[in-house]
Amino acid sequence: MGEVIVITSGKGGVGKTTTTANLGTGIALQGKKVVLIDTDIGLRNLDVVMGLENRIVYDLVDVIEGQCRLKQALIKDKRFEGLYLLPAPQTRDKNAVAPHQMVDLCEELKKEYDYIIIDCPAGIEQGFKNAIAGADRAFVVTTPEVSAVRDADRIIGLLEANEIRNPQLIVNRVRPDMVKRGDMMSIEDIIDILAIGLIGVVPDDENIIISTNRGEPAVNDSKSIAGQAYRNITRRILGEDVPFINLNNSDGFLAKMKKLFGIKPA
Amino acid sequence: MENEKKGIVFKGNNEGLVIVIPDDYDFSKAKAEIEEKVQNAARFFRGAKIKVVYRGITLTPEEEDEIRNVLDEKSGAIIESLSKDDESKLNAFIAKRPKKVPVSSHKLFFSSDDAGPCKFVRSTVRSGTRIEFDGSVVVIGDVNPGGEIVASGNVIVLGALRGMVHAGSEGNRDSFIYALKLKPTQIRIAEAIARMPEGSDENKICPELARIKDGIIEVEQV
Incomplete structure (x- = not known):
């Protein structure tokens, strides 16, 4: 029986889709069977980030409306064994799906796949309700910005109200140099406000933009520090106890790579 | 306090027994419930010498006598007195009670x-x-x-x-x-x-x- 994880944030542009793509790829690289579902109907992105846009034939709404079989709509990623994508339609809107249909879909997928990772749209409306309906577990993505943290706080409250207990936090796009100067919220500040468990810290990394544009998840790039952070989160999802990357140095990129051994305990 | 359900509550203080009767009770209901409670606790009361006060409803002297008889018969205790708890006594009782938490003088x-x-x-x-x-x-x-x-x-x-x-x-x-x-x-x-x-x-x-x-x-x- 698989596990359904929803990646959500409230605010847009904090990295939900990138996180979904990287964690999904990362888990598949560990030999698990993974399905990524894009629930951002009308504003789909996950297929682009995964580089699978040109292979879409059927989508989420086709499956839910019974226009095709589930298997037909799942796009198999040829680069990574065991990785599948269920894309969102671009020409419909969020009301094309109801939460109970998502629950049924997730139950169906859980029978055959180890992890189902749902990319949630920004906002707290219908799309959000659909995305979290079938989830067993939630990761809240935020960046060290007051507005993103505010929205994350709201999302955590809504997740709890929807019986998704103990959401875990991913802090994305952290710039250690700015934190050190006191120009950016530190991880401690964020956790102090949100009061939930931390599952990952992803440093700001130019490679993410490059890999996202190319449609190749950074998690597969051994030179990317963000990719390393995503690999660590992947292992934590699978139950390993992985120390956090030490970001408290202002050294150059190479020095950072050399100091990837964790200092802070989980 | 001791009882889960709302009803007549028996409380002890250092002078004897306090029976708290809910305001909406009438005499016959109160009497029946007191009788039942005392009977259940008869072993506890036996031989004791107690003063009894009650709170809540006001009883006529005749009704007080009836309650007293019930207590006498059913509990096996010696009832020294039965009276309505008046405010001054209650306040005296509260005043005598040791303070559990020193209340800050900070107002x-x-x-x-x-x-x-x-x-x-x-x-x-x-x-x-x-x-x-x-x-x-x-x-x-x-x-x-x-x-x-x-x-x-x-x-x-x-x-x-x-x-x-x-x-x-x-x-x-x-x-x-x-x-x-x-x-x-x-x-x-x-x-x-x-x-x-x-x-x-x-x-x-x-x-x-x-x-x-x-x-x-x-x-x-x-």
Whole structure:
């Protein structure tokens, strides 16, 4: 029986889709069977980030409306064994799906796949309700910005109200140099406000933009520090106890790579 | 206190037994229930010499005699007296009782007695959550930015207050706001509104109390 994880944030542009793509790829690289579902109907992105846009034939709404079989709509990623994508339609809107249909879909997928990772749209409306309906577990993505943290706080409250207990936090796009100067919220500040468990810290990394544009998840790039952070989160999802990357140095990129051994305990 | 269900309650004090009869009971109902209770506890009372007072409804002398007979017969105790508990006795009793907690002479917390009932919130009040209550609110946890608490009485936050709190929302200017870490976006007491000065030390826990003084909200460390 698989596990359904929803990646959500409230605010847009904090990295939900990138996180979904990287964690999904990362888990598949560990030999698990993974399905990524894009629930951002009308504003789909996950297929682009995964580089699978040109292979879409059927989508989420086709499956839910019974226009095709589930298997037909799942796009198999040829680069990574065991990785599948269920894309969102671009020409419909969020009301094309109801939460109970998502629950049924997730139950169906859980029978055959180890992890189902749902990319949630920004906002707290219908799309959000659909995305979290079938989830067993939630990761809240935020960046060290007051507005993103505010929205994350709201999302955590809504997740709890929807019986998704103990959401875990991913802090994305952290710039250690700015934190050190006191120009950016530190991880401690964020956790102090949100009061939930931390599952990952992803440093700001130019490679993410490059890999996202190319449609190749950074998690597969051994030179990317963000990719390393995503690999660590992947292992934590699978139950390993992985120390956090030490970001408290202002050294150059190479020095950072050399100091990837964790200092802070989980 | 000892009984789960509402009904007649027996309490002991250092002079004897107090029977608390709910106000809505009539004599026959009270008598029947006392009889039943005493019978169940007969072993406990046997041979004891007790003074009995009752509270709640008022009984005629004849009814008092009847209750006394019931107690005498069913409990096996020797009933020295039976009378309605009067206020002076009650107060004397309270005065005699040793104080469990030394009450602070600081009058701050007790300045508004009419704060009404109290609601306890045992979780973080997150952004988008609004708690409205006719009475006082105690939050065991934080109030985050975007979270709102509106109470007609006082508001106490046993955690960090970073959101918006309105105490005395019905106009009670004696209401106060207390937090272990007072860093709100805004606080309101009755019709007064205050913002916090910016750029103060974020991580120190120092309990503070806000209340109205001369028409404006004043914050002081406690």
